[in-house]
Amino acid sequence: MLRIAHISDTHITGGEAYKSYAYDLIVNEINRGSFDFVIHTGDITNQGLREEYERASYELKKIQKPLIVLPGNHDVRNVGYELFEELIGPRNGVFEFKDGVVIWVDSTIPDLSDGRIGGRKFRWLKERLEEHSDRRFKIVAAHHHLVPLPNTGRERNVLFNAGDVLDLLIRHDVALYTCGHKHVPNVYRVEDLIVDNAGCTSCRKTRRGDVNSYNIITLHDDGRIGVKIRRVTGDEARKEHRPIRPKIFVPSGRRLLRIVQMSESNVSDRIYFRRRVLENAIRMINHLKPDLVVHNGDVVDMGIERYYEKAIGFYRRVKGRKLVVPGHNDITYLGHDLFTEYFGEPREVEMGNFLVIPVVSAQYETPIGVVGRMGQKKLAEKLKENEDKFKIVVLHHNIVPIPRSRELGFLEDGGDVLHVLTKGGADLVLTGHGGNAFGVKVEDTPIVNAGSVSWELHRNPFGNSFNVIDIYRDMIVVFEVQATWGSGRLLGIWKVKRP
Ligand SMILES: [Fe+2]
Numbered sequence: 210m211l212r213i214a215h216i217s218d219t220h221i222t223g224g225e226a227y228k229s230y231a232y233d234l235i236v237n238e239i240n241r242g243s244f245d246f247v248i249h250t251g252d253i254t255n256q257g258l259r260e261e262y263e264r265a266s267y268e269l270k271k272i273q274k275p276l277i278v279l280p281g282n283h284d285v286r287n288v289g290y291e292l293f294e295e296l297i298g299p300r301n302g303v304f305e306f307k308d309g310v311v312i313w314v315d316s317t318i319p320d321l322s323d324g325r326i327g328g329r330k331f332r333w334l335k336e337r338l339e340e341h342s343d344r345r346f347k348i349v350a351a352h353h354h355l356v357p358l359p360n361t362g363r364e365r366n367v368l369f370n371a372g373d374v375l376d377l378l379i380r381h382d383v384a385l386y387t388c389g390h391k392h393v394p395n396v397y398r399v400e401d402l403i404v405d406n407a408g409c410t411s412c413r414k415t416r417r418g419d420v421n422s423y424n425i426i427t428l429h430d431d432g433r434i435g436v437k438i439r440r441v442t443g444d445e446a447r448k449e450h451r452p453i454r455p456k457i458f459v460p461s462g463r464r465l466l467r468i469v470q471m472s473e474s475n476v477s478d479r480i481y482f483r484r485r486v487l488e489n490a491i492r493m494i495n496h497l498k499p500d501l502v503v504h505n506g507d508v509v510d511m512g513i514e515r516y517y518e519k520a521i522g523f524y525r526r527v528k529g530r531k532l533v534v535p536g537h538n539d540i541t542y543l544g545h546d547l548f549t550e551y552f553g554e555p556r557e558v559e560m561g562n563f564l565v566i567p568v569v570s571a572q573y574e575t576p577i578g579v580v581g582r583m584g585q586k587k588l589a590e591k592l593k594e595n596e597d598k599f600k601i602v603v604l605h606h607n608i609v610p611i612p613r614s615r616e617l618g619f620l621e622d623g624g625d626v627l628h629v630l631t632k633g634g635a636d637l638v639l640t641g642h643g644g645n646a647f648g649v650k651v652e653d654t655p656i657v658n659a660g661s662v663s664w665e666l667h668r669n670p671f672g673n674s675f676n677v678i679d680i681y682r683d684m685i686v687v688f689e690v691q692a693t694w695g696s697g698r699l700l701g702i703w704k705v706k707r708p
């Protein structure tokens with residue numbers, strides 16, 4: 210067994226942002242406790258100034274355990290990254306321990322609050338992960354959060370390439386990603402990866418009236434990972450994860466439901482719209498005989514009558530039950546009215562024990578989405594009312610970052626929406642923004658994004674595609690089908706409770 214104390218966002222400064230008594234309380238607790246080492250995930254100072262760094266270096270020396278420290282966005286303000294190296298240590302590095310390794314990465318961008326593990330650093334991280342691939346516990350530490358967090362207000366300052374990083378970590382069997390930054394303690398499981406956010410250890414700026422805290426990570430010999438959020442008030446919240454292995458399952462019984470999921474057809478006159486690819490996809494979709502076809506939005510490239518007329522022509526050729534939610538392109542110009550005129554208000558679809566819930570997240574004239582506080586409340590109620598049903602939520606915007614997309618059209622309340630979905634027991638979530646197919650399970654909720662079915666400007670190395678989602682008694686299997694060639698690849702396979 211190995212125990213790690215995870216502190217973050219100490220914001221050490223002479224001013225009032227810093228609560229020295231909270232810092233001392235937590236550090237004393239850590240020194241008294243049985244910890245193998247300590248990780249500080251950044252924002253050690255408040256403005257990256259010399260006097261702050263000098264004090265921080267003094268304060269950090271109070272920690273009587275091996276310590277890993279990396280910079281946060283506050284530390285690199287005012288060219289503080291040079292002082293970091295001078296007074297604290299290297300900004301990137303590798304720390305090895307029995308059974309595992311911690312790779313820490315500087316995710317900051319000078320003078321911005323946003324984060325990035327871009328270009329060379331991404332390659333460096335990938336190489337380190339390959340080099341240590343035999344290690345049982347691979348831990349990556351950085352300052353910025355990877356998955357939207359609840360109770361942080363507007364979702365922002367995530368890593369610009371969070372989707373790529375998430376994909377990299379999952380592919381390399383990383384056990385734990387530790388970070389800070391949002392001053393909200395939280396633990397999510399994304400596939401087999403634990404995403405551990407520390408709250409703030411000694412900054413006054415806690416959210417939602419919370420108090421200072423730190424996280425205690427326990428790596429058990431049998432592979433289990435426990436994370437405990439420990440607040441200065443003594444309150445504790447703990448979570449434990451047992452890794453899912455083996456990862457290949459075989460579904461049992463007959464198929465209960467088949468959904469075809471497509472997105473971003475972007476019907477238009479523009480050369481980027483691939484009419485023949487869409488026609489081909491529709492032929493394949495009809496051949497697959499799905500119980501429901503879901504279109505996750507951006508049916509047209511722009512909200513004009515001519516495009517809607519064209520789109521409905523294609524859409525009528527799709528046989529069977531259909532559900533469309535609008536994307537941001539659909540409601541540009543007069544699209545707001547045209548969408549309802551042509552496709553109708555998105556309505557719930559009930560099929561036996563399956564309930565499909567559409568959520569409109571598109572906003573007028575901006576790629577940024579929102580569900581809104583009222584929308585979140587309604588969704589939470591809907592999930593609760595239908596506790597015993599198999600609930601599938603359909604919306605346009607991404608709630609987990611998608612590889613290769615740069616979070617341009619993010620969901621501004623993504624953190625709270627993800628919380629509503631995972632806590633409310635949504636059994637499957639379908640999204641369709643970002644132009645790339647991707648699927649991950651967050652907590653117990655698989656989240657599947659569709660790539661673009663017929664728009665040339667996508668980000669999917671597999672090309673234009675749609676997803677086929679087969680639901681069995683104990684399992685969801687998702688295949689991505691290439692819209693031109695019809696070849697398929699497995700996007701995800703997840704155990705589910707019981708449809
Ligand atoms: Fe911070």
Ligand SMILES: [Fe+2]
Pocket residue numbers: 252281282283352389390391
């Ligand atoms: Fe930060």
